[in-house]
Amino acid sequence: MRIGIIGAGHIGSTLAGHLAGIGHDVALANSRDPATLKDVVADIHGPVTAVDAAQAARFGQVVVVSVPFGRIYELPTAELRDKVVVDTCNYDPERDGHDAELDTDATTSSEKLRGITDANLVKAFNAIFWENLRDRRAPRGSPERLAIPLSGDDEEAKAVVSGLIRDIGFDPVDAGYLGGGGRRHQPGTPVYASELSARDMDAWLHVR
Secondary structure, eight states, X not given: OEEEEEOOSHHHHHHHHHHHHXXXXXXXXXXXXXXXXXXXXXXXXXXXXXXXXXXHHHHOSEEEEOSOGGGGGGSOHHHHTTSEEEEOOOXXXXXXXXXXXXXXXXXXXXXXXXXXXXXXXXEEXXXXXXXXXXXXXXXXXXXXXXXXXXXXXXXXXXXXXXHHXXXXXXXXXXXXXXXXXXXXXXXXXXXXXXXXXXXXXXHHHXXX
């Protein structure tokens, strides 16, 4: 599969390494010149190329967006339209500036991102410490295998992202639709930054 990744911080570069390592073709971008990713690309074993954000968006059958929420309006939105987009972002008002709709929980950061991209958006990888994403992969069935929650409104898109989560060594747990489900694994929730099995995470996500 062709995968574009916009954002080469801890989450984006770690995902680039995992996905290229299992044979996916990865195009990795940051907010600067692709040449600044030379060392990152050199450390990844697998098919990965440094590009700009628009090229990553055009390249990917799946596109991971892993940028600070405050920079989502800089994304190449036209190129992301109708794509399967994985949103790893979290809203942080101290870093991103205050957003009245998010401060009052009138909507979620993922719904805002979907609104500007018209993408088939799936929220995932936002609730795991990047070190655990890097180091805690485990075989299927292992008691050490961690769960990763995801949410979205497009079932086919969620199935694609769930498959990628499984393939890199974690168990996906469906939290529900993008709005209500996404609220269940955003910062401040019991599953955020947790180290739970799929069974335990599912119990937390669907407690009434």
